[in-house]
């Protein structure tokens with residue numbers, strides 16, 4: 288395994304069916320050494336997001352340690368999204384008490400300790416929920432910044448507009464103060480906003496291919512997508528739902544599937560009307576630093592080929 292590893296990562300997430308699929312993809316990618324999973328309040332409250340992350344470790348047979356991080360945003364009240372993800376956060380599969388334990392160490396402390404012990408530019412953070420844990424870690428221990436090779440996050444939007452308010456995407460809206468800290472931190476950022484995630488739609492043909500794999504992880508993936516997709520399919524009258532969070536992991540293992548450009552992106556933290564908006568300076572009309580690699584295009588067939596190919600490996604002889 289060590290021959291293949293190209294990235295050492297920490298995944299910070301709020302499972303969430305699409306977060307769960309991102310975990311499955313990461314666990315099945317020899318290019319990635321997942322050092323740990325930290326969870327955050329987001330789609331559903333923290334006690335459910337860490338339970339759900341531990342369930343995914345059980346289903347996938349992963350021994351990656353799971354830590355619970357912050358249960359609410361730095362300043363804002365917690366907004367959740369049970370109307371999309373269901374009461375459990377992972378509706379579409381039966382919930383069970385996971386064997387995978389919850390680590391005693393707080394997720395933010397795990398991020399800080401792991402980074403401080405690492406070499407410069409050596410660990411990639413992969414947040415797929417509200418940025419509370421990452422913003423809090425940077426705010427309380429700026430010395431970790433030098434250790435962060437890159438932050439590859441799901442959140443924000445440009446042409447797609449908001450999905451929780453007319454101008455804000457959920458992950459950024461939930462904790463705009465934390466997002467502002469992250470976007471100003473000076474470390475390289477790759478951002479998967481709705482403009483790209485809305486291209487990877489879970490059409491029937493794609494989900495049928497996954498279901499046909501016939502292993503427990505593929506079954507759980509198809510089951511979760513089957514519930515998760517119904518909200519966005521009716522809202523957007525689309526043939527499938529956007530599989531947001533796995534785009535981060537897919538970019539790490541097959542970046543050639545994606546197209547993006549470096550530009551300035553700033554976070555609205557003051558206005559009530561546009562709180563959490565990501566102002567994408569796509570045409571460089573300001574002289575603000577080009578702090579983000581903004582991804583706006585993906586080969587969605589190639590994305591689903593990759594996902595299906597990696598999910599198939601869970602059926603190989605254990």
Ligand code: RIB
Pocket residue numbers: 301303304305306329330415416417441450456457458531532
């Ligand atoms: O807006 C989409 C994002 O919000 C995804 O990360 C989904 O899991 C939810 O957290």
Ligand code: CA
Pocket residue numbers: 300301302303305306330415416532
């Ligand atoms: Ca998420």
